[in-house]
Amino acid sequence: MNELLSRIAEQCRAEADNGKVANYIPALANVPPEKFALAVHTLQGERYAVGESEEAFSIQSVSKTFLLALALQEMGEALWHRLGREPSGNPFNSLMQLERENGVPRNPFINAGALVVCDVLFDLYQDPLLALQQWLSEESGSMALVDPETAQSELEHGDRNAALVHFMRSYGRINHRAERVLDFYCRACAIKMSTSQLANTMLILANHGVSPVSGKKRFTRSEAKRINAVMLTCGTYDAAGEFAYRVGLPCKSGVGGGIVAVIPNKMGLCVWSPPLDQTGNSAAGLAALDMFTTETGLSIF
Numbered sequence: 001m002n003e004l005l006s007r008i009a010e011q012c013r014a015e016a017d018n019g020k021v022a023n024y025i026p027a028l029a030n031v032p033p034e035k036f037a038l039a040v041h042t043l044q045g046e047r048y049a050v051g052e053s054e055e056a057f058s059i060q061s062v063s064k065t066f067l068l069a070l071a072l073q074e075m076g077e078a079l080w081h082r083l084g085r086e087p088s089g090n091p092f093n094s095l096m097q098l099e100r101e102n103g104v105p106r107n108p109f110i111n112a113g114a115l116v117v118c119d120v121l122f123d124l125y126q127d128p129l130l131a132l133q134q135w136l137s138e139e140s141g142s143m144a145l146v147d148p149e150t151a152q153s154e155l156e157h158g159d160r161n162a163a164l165v166h167f168m169r170s171y172g173r174i175n176h177r178a179e180r181v182l183d184f185y186c187r188a189c190a191i192k193m194s195t196s197q198l199a200n201t202m203l204i205l206a207n208h209g210v211s212p213v214s215g216k217k218r219f220t221r222s223e224a225k226r227i228n229a230v231m232l233t234c235g236t237y238d239a240a241g242e243f244a245y246r247v248g249l250p251c252k253s254g255v256g257g258g259i260v261a262v263i264p265n266k267m268g269l270c271v272w273s274p275p276l277d278q279t280g281n282s283a284a285g286l287a288a289l290d291m292f293t294t295e296t297g298l299s300i301f
């Protein structure tokens, strides 16, 4: 495995040259583009990694996986009265479908959907950010902290997300104050974790809802299946088809350059390389996951 990971790093790093580090959130623009890490953790407790796998980076939309997990864990299927779970086929921050669909977001992994999930979490937890950080710290095995500078940077430049919340609120789809929802959303996106920590958090989804890290049963088998399914169909936005085609795993990406992936019954993975392709997914990250499943034959297909 270590030999494979070294070959992946060697061959896929260069793909980063075809991408661009996100700069619409100024704090993210300063991340060195050459960073690369890939971590593979097995349910048996083996841990393999290459690159800067202990370095924390901004998890951004990877947090949408955990926001969904927290909501589903408390609310179950009733959550779907508030939003859909179909692929959007549109960029992650698009407003287009919302008007046609009466302010109901397509799925929890585009920004509009995650903002609704944030709104829901205020009804389920007294302090949802604290609940999220506690969950992540327990499931990753070490502290998950918010980077205040990134959160502030996004809040100051988050006109698109502000537009999304206000627009949905105008349809009665957001119950709490827009500023409160945005603040929580930006802080969740600004959490910093390492690839190795994130690979750990995916083990719970590989293990049908029972965490080998914390020992806790967080979801039912069917809820874990459903989160994995939504990751596969919606986790990488309008590139979900391309990811299914090339990687064949439930994945969730973020504009910090991280992508998490699940191999059910076997492994949790995370790759990090900051430059993004046109769909907002890590260019080298996609190449690395493609090479991993192609060489090992470990995909769900």
Ligand code: GLN
Residues within 6 Å of the ligand: 059, 060, 061, 062, 092, 093, 111, 154, 161, 189, 253, 254, 255, 256, 280
């Ligand atoms: N915080 C980012 C935003 O709202 C998250 C987007 C992403 O990672 N795709 O724009």
